[in-house]
Amino acid sequence: MIRGLKVALILFGAISILTGLAFIFVPYELGSMFGFEEGPGYVPHFLASLGVCFIAPAVFLIAAARDPLRHISWVKFAILWTILAVVAGLYSIVKGYVDFGQAGMGIILDAVFAVAFLALYPWRAARGSQ
Numbered sequence: 200m201i202r203g204l205k206v207a208l209i210l211f212g213a214i215s216i217l218t219g220l221a222f223i224f225v226p227y228e229l230g231s232m233f234g235f236e237e238g239p240g241y242v243p244h245f246l247a248s249l250g251v252c253f254i255a256p257a258v259f260l261i262a263a264a265r266d267p268l269r270h271i272s273w274v275k276f277a278i279l280w281t282i283l284a285v286v287a288g289l290y291s292i293v294k295g296y297v298d299f300g301q302a303g304m305g306i307i308l309d310a311v312f313a314v315a316f317l318a319l320y321p322w323r324a325a326r327g328s329q
Contacts, residue, residue, distance in 0.1 A: 201267060204274065204319040208264035211277060211312050215257035222250030233301045256280070271325050274316065281313035 221229045226246040227237055260277055263270035288306035291297050299306075 200319055201321060201324075204267050204316070204321065205264045207312065207315045207319055208260050208267065208274070208277060211281075211316075212257040212261035212264070214308070215253045215260070219250035219253030219257065222246040222253065233304075234298075235301065268321060268324055271321075274320060274325075278313060278316045278320070281309045281316060284309040285313060 223246070226243045229246075230237065230242075256276065260273055263273035267274050285306055288302045288309070291302055292299055292306075
């Protein structure tokens with residue numbers, strides 16, 4: 200179970216780092232891949248800031264994967280991050296900001312990781328270590 204959690208944390212961290220780098224270095228290409236029109240000139244700045252917000256915690260999630268019990272707060276952070284990302288994505292669809300074709304892949308990916316993190320969370324061991 201711990202081994203699976205380690206793998207999930209590393210995989211999620213690596214995907215988040217790659218996403219963050221894409222937001223920084225190829226924002227227009229990433230946007231067009233998801234069906235967004237090219238926005239105003241300041242959009243790349245906001246996307247680069249968002250990219251940093253993906254990369255920084257992802258580095259710590261990968262580091263926490265070495266010993267998830269010792270860094271259980273980072274595991275909890277990953278659970279919260281993925282659940283909130285699913286909620287925010289679904290809210291954006293409901294409000295009409297985006298359609299499922301634009302946000303669906305992210306929602307599904309975050310939902311899969313949320314389920315994996317919850318399923319692999321070391322409930323008994325974490326309770327004993329606190």
